[in-house]
Amino acid sequence: AVMKIVITGASGRMGQTLVRLALEDDVFTLHGLTDHAQSAIIGADAGQLVGKPPLGLSVSHDLLPLMVDAQGIVDFSVAKAVPFHAELAAQARIPYVLGTTGLDESEEKALKAAASHCPIVRSGNMSLGVNLLANLVEQAAKALGPDFDIEVLEMHHKHKVDAPSGTALLLGEAAAKGRGVRLEEQAVYARQGQVGERPEGTIGFATLRGGSVVGEHDVIFAGQGERLVLSHKAEDRSVFARGALKALLWAQDKSPGLYSMRDVLGLND
Ligand SMILES: NC(=O)C1=CN([C@@H]2O[C@H](COP(=O)(O)OP(=O)(O)OC[C@H]3O[C@@H](n4cnc5c(N)ncnc54)[C@H](OP(=O)(O)O)[C@@H]3O)[C@@H](O)[C@H]2O)C=CC1
Numbered sequence: 001a002v003m004k005i006v007i008t009g010a011s012g013r014m015g016q017t018l019v020r021l022a023l024e025d026d027v028f029t030l031h032g033l034t035d036h037a038q039s040a041i042i043g044a045d046a047g048q049l050v051g052k053p054p055l056g057l058s059v060s061h062d063l064l065p066l067m068v069d070a071q072g073i074v075d076f077s078v079a080k081a082v083p084f085h086a087e088l089a090a091q092a093r094i095p096y097v098l099g100t101t102g103l104d105e106s107e108e109k110a111l112k113a114a115a116s117h118c119p120i121v122r123s124g125n126m127s128l129g130v131n132l133l134a135n136l137v138e139q140a141a142k143a144l145g146p147d148f149d150i151e152v153l154e155m156h157h158k159h160k161v162d163a164p165s166g167t168a169l170l171l172g173e174a175a176a177k178g179r180g181v182r183l184e185e186q187a188v189y190a191r192q193g194q195v196g197e198r199p200e201g202t203i204g205f206a207t208l209r210g211g212s213v214v215g216e217h218d219v220i221f222a223g224q225g226e227r228l229v230l231s232h233k234a235e236d237r238s239v240f241a242r243g244a245l246k247a248l249l250w251a252q253d254k255s256p257g258l259y260s261m262r263d264v265l266g267l268n269d
């Protein structure tokens with residue numbers, strides 16, 4: 001059977017990658033593409049948007065009418081749009097896959113509320129590699145113990161608007177879990193000036209931005225006389241888009257709730 005999907009933030013880097021992949025996959029039908037009302041792509045044809053022949057489906061700013069018979073939403077847009085997108089998925093009781101990062105407290109709250117009514121798969125990174133890396137980080141943090149200082153280093157393209165990246169936070173959470181501590185109590189997000197010696201047990205984050213880097217993450221375990229570095233480099237956005245589409249299919253028969261990509265990939269077992 002074919003799944004009728006809606007892609008939000010359709011003009012974005014991820015939106016366009018998703019449109020391209022969904023068009024190449026017979027399992028999906030593009031039911032709708034949306035973006036914000038002022039976007040230059042409103043009214044554009046979905047096929048032409050990604051350099052293909054016209055499809056007769058135009059980009060809309062209005063998600064509501066598309067909910068009549070959509071079967072899933074993939075959202076890689078902006079944090080402030082997440083509550084609205086999640087609420088419509090909840091009202092329609094359809095799977096919602098969320099890749100957008102950098103949500104604030106109220107946006108997180110709206111997401112949790114929506115998850116009482118529909119299955120939501122949410123991850124700061126939808127790639128297989130990063131989710132496996134999270135398992136390895138958890139394992140390493142547990143095995144190495146607090147004598148090894150943990151630092152998470154990330155680099156992304158210059159257009160990225162949130163920091164640290166969703167992936168860096170996901171990896172920090174995995175490290176904290178392995179250590180048996182809470183990330184919010186141990187995280188150090190910035191250092192400048194006379195900050196003093198490194199407090200024991202903290203998990204540090206460092207953010208680099210520039211050029212066209214798709215996404216690079218290192219988790220560094222620094223001990224006395226040795227250093228272990230676990231790293232991932234995304235070379236192409238299709239790794240995230242493929243994961244998101246896989247998550248949408250996986251979520252089709254799931255009960256309402258908040259799921260992770262590690263659930264989808266069977267890495268939580
Ligand atoms: N979880 C994962 O695996 C991944 C997550 N991401 C995350 O996905 C998000 C998008 O990334 P990326 O594609 O690079 O970003 P882009 O800025 O390229 O895309 C975002 C899109 O959303 C549009 N938009 C802006 N406001 C609204 C709104 N109110 N409603 C609907 N759409 C809107 C933007 O339009 P306009 O440009 O006109 O403002 C743009 O088309 C980010 O949060 C990023 O961190 C990215 C890659 C992988």
Ligand SMILES: O=C(O)C1=N[C@H](C(=O)O)C[C@H](O)C1
Nearest residue numbers: 101124125160165166167215
């Ligand atoms: O904004 C991006 O580009 C990316 N965002 C995600 C994040 O915040 O970690 C995932 C990926 O690294 C690319």
